[in-house]
Amino acid sequence: MFDLHGYGWMILDGVQVTLLVGLAAMVGAIAVGLAAALAKLFGSRIVRGTVEVYTTIVRGVPELVLLLLVYYGVPTLIQDTAAAMGREIEVTINPFVAGVGTITFIYGAFASEVFRAAYLAVPKGQFEAATALGLNRYLVFRLVVLPQMLRHALPGLGNLWMVLIKATALISVIQLPELMRSADVAARTTRMPFTFFFVACLIYLAITLTSMWLQSRAEAWASRGIERTQA
Amino acid sequence: MAPAGAELPGKVTIGTEGAYPPFNYLDQDGTVKGFEIDLAKAMCERMKVECDFVIQDWDGIIPGLLAKKYDAIIASLYITDERKQKIDFSQKYYQVPARFVVPKSSDIEITAEGLADKVIGTQRATSFERFMRDKFPEVDLRVYATFDEAYLDLVSGRVDAVMGDVVALSEGFLETPDGADFEFRGPNFTGAEWFGYGAGVGVRKGETELLNAFNEAIDAIRADGTYDRISEKWFGFDVYGE
Numbered sequence: 001m002f003d004l005h006g007y008g009w010m011i012l013d014g015v016q017v018t019l020l021v022g023l024a025a026m027v028g029a030i031a032v033g034l035a036a037a038l039a040k041l042f043g044s045r046i047v048r049g050t051v052e053v054y055t056t057i058v059r060g061v062p063e064l065v066l067l068l069l070v071y072y073g074v075p076t077l078i079q080d081t082a083a084a085m086g087r088e089i090e091v092t093i094n095p096f097v098a099g100v101g102t103i104t105f106i107y108g109a110f111a112s113e114v115f116r117a118a119y120l121a122v123p124k125g126q127f128e129a130a131t132a133l134g135l136n137r138y139l140v141f142r143l144v145v146l147p148q149m150l151r152h153a154l155p156g157l158g159n160l161w162m163v164l165i166k167a168t169a170l171i172s173v174i175q176l177p178e179l180m181r182s183a184d185v186a187a188r189t190t191r192m193p194f195t196f197f198f199v200a201c202l203i204y205l206a207i208t209l210t211s212m213w214l215q216s217r218a219e220a221w222a223s224r225g226i227e228r229t230q231a
Numbered sequence: 232m233a234p235a236g237a238e239l240p241g242k243v244t245i246g247t248e249g250a251y252p253p254f255n256y257l258d259q260d261g262t263v264k265g266f267e268i269d270l271a272k273a274m275c276e277r278m279k280v281e282c283d284f285v286i287q288d289w290d291g292i293i294p295g296l297l298a299k300k301y302d303a304i305i306a307s308l309y310i311t312d313e314r315k316q317k318i319d320f321s322q323k324y325y326q327v328p329a330r331f332v333v334p335k336s337s338d339i340e341i342t343a344e345g346l347a348d349k350v351i352g353t354q355r356a357t358s359f360e361r362f363m364r365d366k367f368p369e370v371d372l373r374v375y376a377t378f379d380e381a382y383l384d385l386v387s388g389r390v391d392a393v394m395g396d397v398v399a400l401s402e403g404f405l406e407t408p409d410g411a412d413f414e415f416r417g418p419n420f421t422g423a424e425w426f427g428y429g430a431g432v433g434v435r436k437g438e439t440e441l442l443n444a445f446n447e448a449i450d451a452i453r454a455d456g457t458y459d460r461i462s463e464k465w466f467g468f469d470v471y472g473e
Binding site for chain 2: 006007009075092189
C-alpha cells in the first residue's frame with residue numbers, strides 16, 4: 001500500500017526511540033510531579049515558593065525554546081564560563097539525555113498539578129479514619145491515601161502521557177533519530193513528504209489509541225470496589 | 232581539550248549536515264555517506280586518527296562546533312571572510328561554481344531585470360543566500376532549512392528557480408526523476424566575495440594541531456591520487472577547482 005523506498009526500517013527504529021524517550025520521560029515526570037506536589041502540599045513557604053516558580057516558568061516558556069536552551073545553551077554557557085576562568089572543559093549533553101531531561105522537567109510541572117488535585121480529592125474522612133486506626137503519617141499516605149489518589153490521578157496522567165508522546169516530536173530539532181526526524185529525513189531524501197508524514201501520523205495515532213485503551217483498563221482497575229453513583 | 236602543542240586526540244568527531252547529496256547525505260539505514268565522507272575518512276587515515284560523524288542541521292553547524300559537539304566541520308562549508316572571524320579553515324578541498332536551475336518550460340532570464348520579483352529558493356545561511364541578497368536584491372528570496380525542501384517547492388511551483396552549486400544541483404536534483412523537467416540556466420557564478428575560496432574543513436579557533444593535520448592530510452591525498460580516485464568515483468571529474 002505504501003512504498004517506503006527502503007526507509008521502513010529507519011521509521012521503525014524511530015518509533016523505538018520515540019517510545020523509549022516517551023516512557024523514560026513519563027517515569028521521570030511522575031517522579032518529579034509527585035515530589036513537587038508533596039512539596040506544594042507539605043513544604044515550607046520557601047519550598048512552596050520555589051516549586052511555584054518552577055511550574056510558572058515551565059508553563060510560560062514554549063517547550064521548543066526550553067529544549068534548544070538546554071541542548072545548545074547550557075553546554076556553551078558552562079564551557080564559556082569555564083574558559084573565562086581559564087579552564088578548558090568539554091561539556092556534551094547528548095540529544096537523548098537533553099530530550100528526556102527537558103520533557104521530564106516540563107511535564108513534571110504539569111504532573112505535580114495532577115497529583116495535587118488528586119490528593120485534594122481524597123475525602124478528609126479517610127485521613128481521620130486511618131489516623132484513628134493508629135497508622136503513622138507515612139503509612140496513612142502509603143496505604144490509604146496514595147491508592148485513592150491514583151484513581152483520581154489516572155485521567156490526568158493519561159492525558160499527560162498523550163501530550164507528552166506528541167511532544168517527543170520536538171526533539172527532532174536536535175537531531176535525535178526519533179519518529180519525526182526519521183520521517184523528515186526520508187521525506188526529504190525521497191521527495192515524498194505526503195507518504196512519510198502521513199505514515200508518521202498513523203503511527204502516532206496508533207500509539208495514542210493503544211494508550212487510551214490501556215488507560216481505560218487502568219482506570220477500571222483503580223476503581224475496583226468503588227460503587228459508581230453517577231455516570 | 233588538549234592545550235596547543237599536544238598530540239592529536241585519538242578520536243576526531245566530525246560534524247556534517249547529511250542533507251546535501253552527493254557531498255554528504257543519509258542513506259536508508261541512517262548512515263552518512265557522500266563524497267565528503269569518503270574524503271574525510273581518507274584524511275583521517277592519513278592523520279592516523281579514528282573518525283566519528285555527527286549529524287547537525289545546517290543552521291546550527293557552526294554553533295555546534297563552538298559548543299564542542301564535534302571537533303571539525305566537513306559539510307561543504309565554504310571558506311568566507313565572514314566565517315573566518317568565528318572559526319579557522321583548512322585549505323580548500325573542493326570548489327565548484329554556483330548556478331540557477333529553472334523549469335525547462337519557463338522563460339525566465341538570468342539577469343537583474345529578468346529575475347526581479349521572481350521567487351527564488353535557496354538554503355538559509357549559505358553563501359548562495361548572501362549572493363542572492365547582494366547581487367539580486369529585487370528578487371523574492373525564499374530560504375529553506377535544506378536544499379531538498381527547496382527542490383520540493385521548485386517541483387510544486389512555489390518557487391520559480393533555485394540557486395545552488397552546480398554539482399549538488401546536478402547530482403542531487405537534475406539527475407533524479409523529479410528533475411527531468413528542469414535545467415540549468417544562466418552563467419556559472421564564482422567569486423571569492425560571496426562564495427569564498429572553496430569548501431574547507433572548519434575547526435575552532437586556536438586548534439592549530441588539528442588544522443595542520445587536516446592541511447597535511449589534504450596535501451597527502453591530493454599528491455598520492457586518493458583524491459582523484461574519490462572524485463572520479465562520485466563525479467567522473469575533478470572537483471578541486473582552480
